[in-house]
Amino acid sequence: MGTRPALALVDILRDEGVDRIFGNPGTTELPFLAALSETEGAPEYVLGVHEGAVVAMADGYARATGRPAFVSLHAAGGLANALLGLLNARRSRTPLVVTAGQQDRRHLQQDPMLSGDLVALAAPAVKAAYDIQHAHDLPLALRRAFALAVRPPAGPVFLSVPTDLLAEDTEVEVPARTPTPPPGPAPGIEHAAVLLAGAARPAVVAGDGVGREGAVAALVRTAEACGATVHHQPMADCLDFPTTHPLYAGMLPPRHDAIRAALAPHDVLLIAGAHAFTPHQYTPGPALPPGLTVVQLDSDADEIGRNFPAEAGLVGALEPSLDRLAGLLRERVPAHTAKSRTLRAGERHGTARDRAESAARAAYSAAPLDPWAAAHAVAHGLPPGTAVVEEAITVGLLLRRLVRLERPGSYTHTVGGGLGWGIGAAVGRALAEPGRPVVAVLGDGCALFGLQGLWSAARQSAPVLFVVMGNGAYRTVQDTYEAMGGRGRCPGTELGPLDFTRAAGFFGVDAVRAHSARHLRELVSGAAELTGPLLVDVPLRP
Template sequence: MRTVRDAVFDILRRYELTTIFANPGSTEVPLLAGLPDDLRFVLGLHEGSVVGMATGWAIGRAAPALALLHAAAGLGNAVNAIATARENRVPLVVLVGQQDRRHLALEPFLAGRLTGLAGDYPVRADHPVRAQDVPGAVARAYHEAATSRGPALVVVPMDDWAAPFDGETVAAPVRLLRPAAVADADLAPLVELLAGARRPAIVSGAGVGSGWAALVALAERLGCPVYQESFGGRAGFPQDHPQYGGVLPGERDELRERLAPHDVVLAVGAPVFRQYSYVPGPLVPAGTVVALVTDDPDVAHRSPADLAYLASPEAVCARLADLVPSSGRGGAWSRTHGHSPYAGGPLRPTDVLRELAGRLPHDVALIEEAPSARPDLHALVPARTSFGFLSAAMGGLGFGLPAAVGLRMAQPDRPVVAVVGDGSALYGVQALWSAAHYRVGALFVVLANGRYAVMDGLAERHGGGKAPWPAFDEVDMGALARSLGCPAVRVETYDDLTGALDEVMPSLATRETPLLLDVAVTVER
């Protein structure tokens, strides 16, 4: 007899969802026991790491990934990672186990009150009415995740897997095409705006994806600077290009000052404009016209732009590069930063980042989760490909280590480096076991200062008195890594740092074992 489980396995094969990231619970055993050999199970030791690894896998493959969570406990533990996937616009299919449908009304042990547990972060959350609706729900989740670029959840009671599925209909299309072309007539208002601009600028964001060539062609046609959105999850423009102008400030007064020279600002794949601390006043100076191109409906609908396009950024930029007349402008806008070279004494984050930048291969995938060092990383480590800077756009911690593991699994020939703070690493440290067990050759550079340095700085600037949280310099990241099976090296001096980097970098693309560098750094003021 053909079962719901059989039908779902066929769906997973059809959409190449054959790698299952999971931390199993009892309600998932009927699905997983006797898993077919062509389906791969990847164990994570915490659900945040499970979804984080799936997120990295999806980024690396540019396609939806599959995660499996256990009822309320698993889904609850994974909510931060699900929120990060939504903000980073990463497509995920998330199956969530549930107790046996036949006695859910009695709220048995491990029955989950799952409706709304992940909030509004899933692009779809489905509770199939019948067991026979599960295969269609999984197929629809795949399409919803790919279309909306976010996590789609399907809750499956444990007895559904054994239910019969003979002669049933899968309520979802086999193929779903998403044409991305744009008509020249529709672009006419934007062409006119850009052609008439005296001092245009572009703001690039994570929504550009890997389609850099079209945006580069447009920027060179306009002869204008290209800024990176603030707090973005991915670089949107080559940061070694002479027209790259740096990262936009995250506060309105500084943003207005940066954009003051420009009469037209075109945001591509980025919201208008992401901020952090609230500062009163408008986002842009009076008289500056803002246009937006995004394929994210939420961004399009909330952005205070004068002209907005809900369309493929790559398709729009490609046509604009042909339709907009050449400005004849030239020049370089690369911003210089005054970071002094190593002068002896304890290592600073800037010392580590400078030495790292000088050795990174061009095609490196660099995952960042070191909030206090992020400005220095932007200044010292330019993203030269679309994988050259990846971060958690949501801002919650726990992304860096598991995302690096998943991305390297998806692209085993690409060098992968995660630069994380020790405070950040503690939120996803379980991923190191998965890296070691599955022989994932990523490099984890942990900037260990034994404190939440970014929070300390915020408390000082707030001026409300001493922060109540202590340092945690007793934590030994190297020992934690080794306890999870991941090799680790302690770095305390400049010679330690350069020696470790010189040893590991030549094998970064081919190594089959992970390595964590536990780098002791001082807090820069």
């Protein structure tokens, strides 16, 4: 039995597990909004007052739930505003299904207001873009979009849907959802186990695929089975390995020369679920030192050998593959060898952590607040089980060295690099995991790009602690300018003093200014008691 196109859209959303729609509506979405109002048990519409915040909320929600989030945008202008968020989602491999209402086809040739080539506009920022021209094609295209959004590499999928198509008084057939079996372990794991078992100084790069696919525990078992030193991939989006573990050596810097130096002491390297090494600043030479034997494991076949050759390239689901690899390594590597490597690594890494702790504590007395002290206060104030959403750039690098996190999903970032993601992502995270403390650590420049997300935080009563680190500048640009030998002040990078408590008040969010590192730590420790959003303004030393 068929149903009208707009109602079919709502039916498919419910069938695909969508319980919230993130959007900012306009006239081209009116048939869809009418269908939502007519449908009992329809997904909740979560309004954002700017499309950047809308997509960021969906991004945070999808990461927390592990399901594709649905985004509804308005025509060409709404899609254009959303492109930054879609680029972030594609780089971070967040599964989204995104629609935008196209203008009425009956006068589209007259170039009406709101119209545009939506598919061409979206294409560079998404995995795939579909132009729906017939009502009977919409249900099938939606099913494809949800399947494609989660297929490795995951990412956003876009559909352009004309408003008159949704309003058609015709019936369309809704195809049943086709369940797919979970992917299995990669072939060739035995060869990988031989290479890693034969290593004298093994190492692991934990990529974001590990966190996305729920494979953290399996990677821990793999590393422990051979005593391998573990690094996070550069600017990791997820917690891919416990930062409390003695084998954890920190995040690789996003420069090839620094990566090469960090990996030079090792003879065999397992790269698990990492998209290349995502360098930020160019440095000459390859990321990997000469003579290093590489085992690469990924659920996306295109990653294997993409930027560097691998002795063993494995394609399969990370969790069962790593679980199988761990078992084979326990059979091949003597337990005393793995244990002694772990103890030695724990001593080295403990010394490095102690140095970072000492530097941070020594800065506690500085006024205004020193970035080290601010990062330390946040790291040590986090309530148990907190989900940290970080978009702080320079302070975020310090925070990564100080946080002690074990629970999967407890740290998120976007490697996409488009500013303004953090506020909305934190709101989405709080909506997805009610009862879990959420602390968003933001740079002042990043916060300025995403301020409209505070409106949704207030409207949703999202219990998020927003910590805005205010250094009054685009500090990472200034640092890079100085490193490149720039003379004088770098033009266009000064923000000056900003009062984010006033900005929060405008959107209806309570706010307070931290006057010391201890005060900041107290505020962060209270995040679990929040019943609504709270913004903490943290002025930092230049």
